Amino acid sequence: MNYVRTAILLAGLTALFMVVGFALGGRGGMMVALLVAAGTNLFSYWYADKLVLGMYGARQVDRAAAPELVDMVAELSRRAGLPMPKVYLIDNPQPNAFATGRNPQNAAVAATTGLLQALNADEVAGVMAHELAHVKNHDTLTMTITATIAGAISMLANFGLFFGGGNRENNSPFGGISLILMAILAPIAAMVVQMAISRSREYEADRGGAEISGQPLSLASALAKIAGGAHQVPNYEAEANPATAHMFIINPLSGARMDNLFSTHPDTGNRIAALQELARQMGTGGGYRPAAAPAAAAPRGPWGGAAGGRKGPWG
Template identity: 65%
Template structure:
């Protein structure tokens, strides 16, 4: 099902590429745009993780440079019966995190320094479990392709208006409408694909970490942090917003209308219902990963993390 969804996403965004190209440059523009879409899809498939990580200047860490975070991801991956992804840190004050990669064998998780300062150990475990759930479900390829293609559509509109054929270039009004509607159409495609995947990643993440309440508490803290701390890179590259566990964009209005993330309150409610079904509470003991020591359920102070 995940591969079908990815194929539908690529087909929809490729068709949108062709339509924009035709409006900007006629049949020749359409062929050029479709060719560009095919190249972009192929490049993104093989380089999706590097594209996302480089956009945020993420730095890979290991057991020496970030031992507690690295071991947490290792133990959660063992719990989820999946390969351990690479682990990255982003020097960013906004608390947030994302996962990327074309498959579980070629994946990475990234956390901002802001999230390490904001969350407790257990809450961060819930977040990392959510990101591992995206990887396990093969959502990361879908999200990264949609982010890259949506950004490329905006670039195509700008390029076409500046350098398109004069014989086929639309009038100023159509150009303005394209500049507004084409990225909006790409966002709608992203929204249709992404929202349901966040609920599923929350559910599976709650199972992986052993206590959905931890993830629910983390979502509340991250949402509060996002509302007060802007992420300048995300604001400059809004097409990457679906990658994050909480929408990193602080603008309201149309951004919220076409948000690729479900309402945070609804996500928290679903997680609390899952916790009740599992019979766990906020202070419930955590899991024991294969070959690892049990995690303490005693409250810990938020980061910084070593």
């Protein structure tokens, strides 16, 4: 059922792309848009993960550079029955993380340095397990392709707004006012499809991550901390690329732009409540207790921990 739903939603994004093309250039524009959408899908399948990682300046790390994080991901991958993914760090103070890749054999998980500073080891494990659950559920391909096509729809609609669309011989069936509406409504429609893809998948990844890590309350605590940090610390790369927001464990956008009118994530309180209930079912304890605020961060080393060989915030 997940694959059928995903196929329908991706077909919807492609149809939106064609509608924008039709508005800009009639039937010819629609066919061009279809070809561009097909090419975008093909490009996204092979290269979108690298594109997204590049947008955020992510750098791959190994055990020599980030032993605690890489060992943790390796252990969680073993528990999940997954191949070891590539591990990336993003030099960004906002606590957040995402996964990408076309399949489990070509997956990558990325965490910000802000995440490693703000969370303790159990909470980081919960977040990494959540991202591995996305990999295991084959969500990463869908989420990455959706980001690419949604971004392309927004660009095409804006192109129509600024360059007029069609020609004076009525190749385009829409007038100037309709083109303005298209430039506004097409990106919003794309965001609605993104939202439909993302919300249910976040609940499923929360549950899968809690089962992989065995600590649903630590993941709940992590979600609370990340949500608080995301509202306080801007992520300028995400603001510049809002079509990628649904890939993160918590929405990285500030809410100051129209891009955030449609949340790509479920309510964090509802996610925490679901994890609390799962903890009761698993017999791991009652309602989650927020962890104490981390101590003042020491100077950061190359992976977000303390420099000079001293232990970082994971202890």
